[in-house]
Amino acid sequence: MKGEGRVACGQGEALFQDLDFPSDDTSLFSDSTTPVARLQGNITWRRPQEICQSPVLFPDNINLRHAKQGLLGDCWFLCACTVLLKNKHLLNKVLPPEQPQWGDSRYRGFFRLRFWQQGYWTEVTIDDRLPCIHSTLCFSSCHSPTGFWVALLEKAYAKLHGSYERLWAGQVSEALVDLTGGLAEQWSLGDSGSEAEPRSEQDSEQFRRRRLDLNLLYPVKDDCVLSCSTHRSPGGASELGQYHALTVMEWLDVKTVSGSKVRLLRIRNPWGRCCWGGGWIGSGAGWKSVDPHCASDLQARVAEGEFWLDEAEFMSQFDDVTVGYPISEEGHLKSIYTGCLLTHSHQLPGRWVKGHSAGGSRNSSSYGTNPKFWLKVSERGEVLVSLLQQRKWRNMEKHARTHLEDTENTKHQHYQATALHMWKVEKKHLNLSRMLNKPPCASTHCHAYEREVVLRGQLEPGYHLLIPSTYKPGAQGHFLIRVFSSSSISLSALRSPAPSLPLTTDVEWETSYFWGSWAEGKTAGGSRNFLSHWQNPFFPFTVSDDSAVTPGVNVRITLHQNSPDTDLLPIGFHIYKVVEGECAQTIPRDEDPAASCVPHCYTQDVSLACSLPPGAYAILPSTYEPDCSADFSLSLARRIHRKVVKSQERLGRAIQEVSHISVMQS
Known part of the structure; x- marks a missing residue:
């Protein structure tokens, strides 16, 4: 506690005290809304050498190393800790070995632990002062009173979350991912929802x-x-x-008599x-059906x-x-479906931004504005894709309460309902609006209030488009896309046109994507200052009569060059009126463009929003000078008067796993 002063080391040095996670109520409680709040005023903080004579991290007896729950409702976290005892390489990742312990002259009263957070391993340093009641650990411990790895790990995890109280109730799957950097899935053992609740065919398959x-x-x-x-x-x-x-x-499977x-x-x-009273407890009736020697051996394992x-x-x-999911010593995920090692992995962050990239579910006409990712698969293989969202805390700062984005949703205040859909596409020419009206080749089907959702499939070679979404349009948040595969893959973000176009109830924006390159001596014709300008790539499109019904912007084009910031070329583009079906060479050389995005700029993206009358047009993107080689992409958004076919997206049954423990009377 703050008033205790520093504890002296053998060399006269003071032991470390963590001022960022002090030994007082601010580290114990966040909002005092859980049963642990009743412990206020009864907790003291002690170091392991003040609790027992010969503290160690790990007892020699493996059974005594396991976690034992105390007065904190974090059974979900303790169940996940089992993975560390089964895998030494994971344990060493979370709790690096060879840290000085009690009795070591190098011991200074602190430990460093690591947790996987949003794609990276994060180090958490704590002092070893632990919450106690009457000189006994009041929260989690080892089964041996001399073992302290569980208590230290729990404290570091509490610091990561902001307080011990924030560990009251949670998901085993979340803790498993935080301790391994891998994946975890929840599987239902019973009925997954009300029979009266309508389900689509895809939903039924997922359940x-x-x-x-x-x-x-x-x-x-x-x-x-x-x-x-x-x-x-x-x-x-x-x-x-x-x-x-x-x-x-x-x-295991046991042969009966x-x-x-x-x-x-x-x-x-x-x-x-x-806490069980079934047929296999003690001398229960179940054991009579098994060979006595086998029964004795199994009972001895308990x-x-x-x-x-x-x-x-x-x-x-x-x-x-x-x-x-199992993780090999080399850090590769092993599929729980096939047992195959998924030796290739990629990850990319993203975010949903209200009014720009938070398009909601496929029920919404703004679904196509959600973030989009290209997944390229080199050969047929098993692929797992996960969507991991960042948690929203009620208290974003330690002592400052903030307003929730969705105050009506108190049950699921920490997460958005999310889903992930994937389409097999031809990358060279993509009409987004038409593609989204087709069924996805794989999806998580239901939007779920879970931190991470996972889809799996045996994918064919080629390009796949991934779209992560929240259920409600406008719901903001940060997320991480992760892909694990048995074959070589690549993952990249698809740049959507920006800024976003306003959405109305009677129109829709149809977006198409094109890819091309400027090649020296072939298609790198340069700007209109050069006769070779007409050698540049040529991308025809049409503007329909319907798009002119409502005045205002009806076309928006973005040109993106695939070059690093240190090697950018000056780029721009022109839009020409053409005769439908003809090529660039038929455009009169003295004809002025219908619209232009110039001057050429040293930037990755240049955009133009304009109003074009109905007719046939072509886009000619160019670098300023000829013979400058680079790859590029074009996005073309056109306003149309056709609504998308709405899918019947719905919210899945949210699995809300929490913890409960009775406070034992001493």
Whole structure:
């Protein structure tokens, strides 16, 4: 605590005290809305050497290293911590080895830990003062009272979130990603929503896929991390309340005395005590169907807080399972669907901006304004694409409460409802509006209030267009697109025309994209000052009669050169009136352009918005001087009077996993 002063080291030096995450109530509580708030005034802060005589990070006994939940409702985080004990290379990533510990002359009272955040590993430094009640850790600990890696990891995670209280209730999948930098998916064990709720065919397919099939996971059953959770008191639970997460330690098929097989799962309760009363507890009736030697061996595996149950009990008593993707020592993701290593990966950040790139779902005519990404696949292979959004806190600053963007949505105040759709396209000529009226080749189908949504597919070689979206138009946020693949891939952002065009209820903007290059001696004709100007690439388009019904801007063109900022060419373009179906060489050399974007500028993008009468036109993009080579792209937006066919996008059932624990009486 602040008034305690500094603790002396053996060399007379003071131990580190973290002023950014002090040992007081500001580090414990954020808004005092959870049951942990009742602990105010009862907590003291102590270092491990003040709690026990011989503190260590990891007890020698592996079973005593596991996390045991205290008075904080963070079972979701503790279940995810199991992945670190199963994978030393991940543990060393999160908690770098060879840090000086207690009893080491180099020890100075602090530890450095790392968490994966929005695409990068973030280091968090903490002092080792831990919250206690009566000289005993009041939050999470190891099963051994001398082990402190769990308590230190929990403190660092609390600092990352802003307070311990912010760890009350959460998703196992989020913690798994933060601890591994990989992926995690939630699978349903029961009915995924009301039968009365209408579902499209695609939605039904997605709900079937999300129902757990343990056979599907068999190739990776020893590598992946499984956590099961309940949103109600299971029939076999003797004391489980609502909303609790547990860890699946192992599962295997056991031969019975009758010759059949039964699948058994060993479950660990982070509370550290058994809470189950099924047929496989102790001398339960289930063991009588198994060979006695096998039964004895399996029962001997049960550590404190663990119990066995069979697959039928598991599927009926729990609501969903979180599956964490295995990660190899080289850092490659392993598919939970096929067991294949996904050795290629890319990631790109993005954002939804109100009035510009927050187009909402496919129900909205502004859907096409959402951010867009090119995914190029070199050969057929398995591809996983995830959309990870940044969390919105109620308190963006430690002591300052801020207004939520969506005050009506108190249940899902931290996340937007998001989805990800993908289309197979021909990159050289893309009519965005027409393409979006076709079904996507893959999608997450339902918009869900989850931090990360994932789509998977076996993709053919070629270009694919990815569009991440929020359910509501105008919903703002930052996100990260991640792609993992068994074959070589590339990922790039598609530059949308900017600034955005105003959207009205009776018109739509149809956007087409073109790609080309200026090649020395061939298509790099330069500006109109040179006779070779007409050798430049030629892109015809038409303006319909309908677009002239409403006066004002009806065409907007953006030219983007694919060159680094340090190697830009001066670029511009002209628009010529042409006879439909003819080429650039037929344009009279003395004809003035219908519109121009000049002078040529040293910039990556030049844009022009104009009003053109109905007819046939062509765009000639150019560099200022001839024979300057570069690749470029053109976007052409035209106002039309045709509305898109609306898809029946809907919100998926949000899986709201939270935690609950009774405060034990001492």
